[in-house]
Amino acid sequence: MMQSHSELSARTFVDVHAIQEELDQVRWGLHDGAGSEAAQHAAAEARASVLNLIAVVGNEPELGEISSVLDRLSITNPSRTLILLAQHTREADKLEAQVSAQERTESGHRVSTERVILHAHGEPARHLASLAAPLLIPDLPVILWWPGRPQFDNPLFDDLCELADRLVVDTDEGFNDADLTRLLEVARRPKARASIGDLNWARLIAWRHVAAQFFDMPAMLGRLAHIHGVSVFHGSDGSTAQARLLGGWIRSRMATVGIDVPIEFRPDDSLEHGVRRFLIYTGGDEGPARFSMIRHRGGRLSTHIRLGDQDVAERTVRLESRAIEELLSIELTLPGHDVLFEQALEAALR
């Protein structure tokens, strides 16, 4: 694919009206000094924007990383992006905004986006939501992406959740049980309630898809009612939230038809991080069966069905190792509350 990326302008402001004015200027390519061909193109076409995205970062190095993820994300999700660098622990009050416009061309398509970086120290850092709100494009959904573990007790977190339609986190980033519980509370509280998206949940789509496919086969569907156990093998380093969620998912699904599934978690030092094997055991009149999924290096998943002592079906499919922007992109296209995720999370915490 042919790609190009250019920054049309970048200026620094402190006043909300000045920022709004500058956003309009860059959005429509109206700068006096922006008579470049790129700016004229930007002005000549209607902008396709699908959402407002607010990302919260903790420090300058993180700002660089998140900015490049958002650059890549803008290809599939043209949006108004606000990056908040909120450092309330730094003493001297400071509030600074940088407005810029980006243009990307890929395979002949052009996407133009605007970005505002709001950098605050001290007290203004606690009230950044008041500055973010007027900078959003009306009538488009607001997604709050909080990389790392959110500061659940920071008032900024609640203020931003109030503003957002959806909060996106990555529970693979060191979430412990207390964090997972807080996350579930956010989805269920009456005020400042946002639907929750989790990049770790998006990583599990392939596992869930393949597990469901076993029982798409008419000959296998009957066995699902006789599920009597599940084993999740996973690496033991870092967060185990991914394994917990997968176990929570199958447990919560089966609970809808009154079946309680015992989940066995098998952490293993010799395995790489994340879920590596997922086994479903069924019994009943048709005899014992094992449905297994094994993750291999190189982004592949092999699946096996064993009926009694006979292997009946094997295949290999892709298990995409998705970049953060791809996972984010999946989460951004999901509508409203992800009830399945919330139920899986709840079951994982049980």
Add this chain to the structure above:
Amino acid sequence: MAQAVTTPLSQNILRDGLILPRTPDPAAMVIFGASGDLTARKLMPALYNLALNRYLPSGFSVIGVADTALTEDEYRAHMEQAVQKFSRTQPVDRAVWQSLAEGISYVRMPFDDKSGYGRLAAELDRLDRERGTAGNRVFYLATAPQFFSVIIDRLGSSGIAKAGEGWKRVVVEKPFGNDLKSAQGLNQAIHSVFTEQQIFRIDHYLGKETVQNVLVFRFANGIFEPIWNRRYVDHIQITVAEDIGIERRGKYYETAGALRDIFQNHLLQLLSIAAMEAPPNFDADSVRDEKVKVLKSIHPIDVAKDVIRGQYGPGWVGGQQVPGYRQELNVSPQSTTETFVAVRLKIDNWRWAETPFYLRTGKRLPSRASEIAIQFKNPPHLPFAKTAVEELTPNWLVMRIQPHEGASLKIAAKIPGPVMRLRTVNMDFFYGSSFMVESPDAYERLVLDCMLGDATLFAREDEVERAWGLVDRIEAGWASQSPPPFPNYAAGEWGPPEADALIEQDGKRWRRP
């Protein structure tokens, strides 16, 4: 321990919430014409990408059938090369290919060889036993059309099409007949073995994301439908323009022409989806019922007045000098085959009465473009002094299928300044800018739909026959006239001058797409 359930599960609850298509039942796909171009370029790459993205079931198997001398290993190697060359995703994942290839076998036989069908039946039985395909079969006719009838006949007489358990479906590639009589004959032949619900007639145009998006555009947005009728629409232009010539397809094109190659299928499909009523739901029969109603409502065409044909001569396209149609490979130097056709038609129903539709398609036109363009009527009166309604460019809504899929709306705006001056501006929506993701190939969607038994995006018997009826009427009209002095447009022009006259006599002009 798990609690016992008293009733079996009626549905797969693990599938809840997965925004992914259902997985088809394990099945065997028998591809007739397995060593041909279509299999190599489209079918096998589509199957590979479906496998890669986890859409194919375990045990899915392919039996290639052709009369080419190949061993099974050679056939698999040939298909692997095809996938490596034509897959839309690269590089090809060897392990995934290997997993798919394990289920690929090859039966060499002439399509009319009765004993060959015995070997095919044995191979299908083996797959049922060893790979759990459970009697589910897709028979894919990827051959030249002259073989369709004989293959269907042999599938019937050998018992393969009906044997045992499981579902049986047949996919028929276009062209589905070459006139109404042959289409009816083919339908009759297929119906002697398969029911209509088992037949999947492919028009790959309907598998395109952007064609489906026209339906979403019309029926998922409340603002368009109220003005989508004779009261507000002045006329509609549908264009399928190609800048290429006939490439190496001279032999086929000489017998087809633009009327059979594009008008009968792609153009009439676009007409149907632009003009149809909203179906009650998106199932196969509801959508196709509405499409057929459009074709039934087409007012009888006066061929002498309403149809223009053309043939390109030498000229320049995209800065390249190109030969005329009669100089192309396998084309007669006196050929009277049309490479361009423009048709004016009307639809006799309450929504469209007296609203003209102008359809055109051609080879070697100045650019490649497929679009449905709707011109709205001008406002009845302009309150702005010294600005006549006639000075305004009308509102156009254009749905572009390719290239640059999307929609644009042309609206009037005031030119800044003390004087009231109006100017037309374009509001453009590029599909690709909002969803810059790679769309699946049309064949992937259609193969998957067929395996799932969803015929919404396939042509139904009555639809195909209605379309051929229209083509026959035009052909009959042409047969009673002497052909125009071909060539009558130069490569790189928008068809012959008569095509301009056709629309200009109604006080309208063709859009430049």
